[in-house]
Structures are given as C-alpha cells and as structure tokens.
Amino acid sequence: MLFGAVLSPAFAQTQEMPESATAVMEAHGGMDLWKSLGGLVFQKGDGEEAETHITNLWDRRIRVENSKYTIGFDGTDVWVSPADAEMRGSARFYHNLYFYFYAMPFVLGDPGIYYEEVPDLELMGKTYGGVKISYAPNVGDSPDDNYILYYDKATHQMEWLMYTVTYRGGGPSDKYSLIKYGDWQDVPTGGASVRLPKSITWYNYEDGVVGDARGGAEFPMVSVSAEPPLDSRFARPEDSRIDPKN
Template identity: 30%
Template sequence: MKISFYAFVLLFFISCKDQDQKSSEKAPENRNIAPVLSVPENIEEAHNKVAFMEQEAITFDIDLSFNGNSRLNATISMLTNSSRIKLEKKDGTVLIFDGEKVFQQSGDRIDTGARFDIFTWPYFFALPFKLTDPGTMWEEKPDRDMEGQNYHTARLTFQSQTGDSPDDWYLIYQDPETLRLKAAAYIVTFNRAAEEAEKSPHIIVYENYKMIKQVPFPQKWHFHNWSAENGLGEKLGEATISNVHFFMPEKDFFSVSQDAKEVAR
C-alpha cells in the first residue's frame, strides 16, 4: 500500500508540472489579441478612412452663415491628404494652398480672412479623417451629455509647429451607436492669444450624414457657443454642404498663376 500511495503522489506532481508547462506554452497566444480601438481610431474606422484615402481628391460646395448673415459661399476642392487646397468663392475670389504657401489669384486686395478660410473649413470637413495625423495628441475624457444624449469624448491637442494654429484644441464627441463624429468643441487661436480664445469656445455639430462611395459625409453643420460647465449653448451659425464627390484633378488644377499674390501668415 505504501508503494501505491507514493506512486500516486509522484504521478500527481508530474501531472501538475505537465499542466503548468502546457499553460506556459499557451500564454504567448494572448499577445496576438487586437487592442481596443481609441475614440479617434474608432471614428476614423466608422468614417471609412481607408476608402477616403484611396481617392485622389474631393470637392464640395459650402454655404455658410453666422447670425443670419452669409459668411462664405464657395466650392472647396482638396487632395484627400490635404496637401493641396483650392477655394473658389462665388464672388470670383480664388485661394490656393500649394502645400507650402497660400495664394490669392484674384482681386486687388488680399482677403484678410484668406488663410483662415482655406484651412479652417476644409479642416472641419475632413476632420473625421485627420484625427491621427502626425502632431496630434489625445486624452480620453468622461462621457458628456448633449441634448439628452450621452456621447464618448476625447480631447485633441497638437504638438508645437503643427499647422497655423498649434495652440487650438478640440473636444471630440463620438456617437456611441454609429461611432461617427457627432461634434467638436474647439477654440480658435488664429491671430489671437490662446488665453483670449479660451474665453469663447465654440462647437460644431455634424448632422444628416450621406454616403458617398461608402464614405459618410454630413450635409449640415451647426455652430454654437460652448462651455465645459454647460456644454451646448446659443446657436451662432450653420452650413449646408452639397455636391460632394471624389474626382481626379487635372495636372494643373492646383497650380498657382503668375499674377497670384502670396498670403502671408
């Protein structure tokens, strides 16, 4: 009986050691589990960024007004990587960003809001596809309520030397059901100090999404005052986005004419 007992104990420990070896052999498999996507990654995926970036260029019409007054009525065309932008106003003014500098191709006097217009409105349009661009920094934030609906949020800031206004920030609202971009609270530091801009943050709300070649685009933008304490505030303006389509630009589409005037920073 003693021999049988000791044999049983020996088999028990051998069995346990064998199980430990099998467990340790299986453990590395966990390293292949895909990480949970962040808010910006989820938004880019929900907006089908891959399909967007496969296209060469995109164009759209924008009819923008604030406080009941027309602010911008134009056609904006851009490469999907934002390295070239052309803004053609209905009054005949043409602005071009050639990848390095901004130019105005018409008019005797340079439009004081030229740089703001050619960068701001295309950025708002392409925002769902630019959330993980070089220079972006992210901080997850608590969910926030907006008009009775709960939204995931994350704060976007930028490394220095990123774009014209690296001190800007955005608080991104993500729709928890569609995972699309719902809104973005922001400050505008263009031509003013960040401390001054912090006193009047705004928010852009995206509505009426429409699919264009498997990519969703909002047809309505709404602008409101915004505060960290109260969220959505008084409505300030709105924009209608129409005639959205991808296209292949001609070789000289974004070329700058010889008589164009450079728009300085």
C-alpha cells in the same frame, strides 16, 4: 469645467489613436479607405454664396473658388486671385478652415496629433463619449488649437465637435466653440463609401450649457476620387497676391 480638469491616468495623452477614436473612423468608412483617396471636392452653400473647395488629400494643397475671388495653397504660399480682390479676414486662415470642419473625423488621424480620452459629456440631454486632440509643437499654423470630438456611444458616429481657435492669437485658448454634426451622407468610392457631413450647425456654448443655434453651413455637393486633382489647379496665377503668414 471639463477643460480645466486634471485628467486621471485612465485619460493619459498618447500619440497612438485610442480604440474609441478608431471606432469612430470605422463608423465613417475607416482610415484605410480615407488614406487611399487622393482628391476631395465639396460645395459650401449655393447661389451667389456658393464656394467650391478642392483638396489634394495627399499633400493638402487646396483651392477655394467663389464668384468674387479664388484662394489657393500651392504647398508653400496661400495666394488670392485677382490680386486686388477684397475679402474679409485672412486668406491663410480661411483656406483650409472648412476642409477641417468638413473632413471630420478623418483629419483627426493626421500625423503630429496627441489623443486623450475624456470623460463622457451630456449635450442637449444625451451623453456622448469623447476624445480630445491636440497637436505637437510647430505642426501647421496653429499648433495650439485643440479639438474634442464627441460621438454616439452606440454607433460611434461623430455628433459634436468642440474646438479652440488660436491662429495669430499668441497662445493656447480655453474658450471652446461648438458644432453639431447631425446630418451625414455616404459618399461612394470604388465599391465602398466614406461618411461626410451634409450640414453643420454652430451653437452658443458657455459654462457647459448649450445655447441657441447661431449659424451653419450646408454642403449640397461632394465627390471623392482615388487620384488627386491636377497640379495646375493649385498653381499661383499671375494676377494674384500672397497672403502672409503673420
């Protein structure tokens, strides 16, 4: 398995983004353009299951709205409103989960990241180039998470994401989940555009073999802005509770 292999010096870990990752960013609009943006709003799903995700890209405050409750991150705490709202799982885990999936590949240019170029990998009959991303200690709630981005070697467009989940898990994991990014849209901003997903699909993946699709998410609406959303969008309302870190 790739993930247990000892990498050669050609695949050394570094905090400097390798040329392959830079090329992926450029294929999606470029890090300079992404860093110039202050706000991102996208809708996940539609109808009664629709969620609106609002993000301040400068400081990563987030608000997630659906028909039953609202989750927010005010820069310190993750809150849920109304206070008696019932939800499955942890609001703290969920509040930025889809932001990370949606804002690929740009979030892999965040501070505190280590990069490793990894050997090419064949997925569903096509060979992709890859870059592994891990985090410095104490970065975020899950610094032991790992991501491997696989890209089209001709266009450098991102195509697949492998990732581990370690939130509250007590340490690193070698079990990778697999997402296919096969449908992109160019979102206009100031005469340029950033390329963000229209949909993503999870696949079963075990022992290096891609299995059946096992679910997905569609994003029917997205907008970006030079200015961030109003601070009031992220402020904790009176009728709310704080979701603990642990």
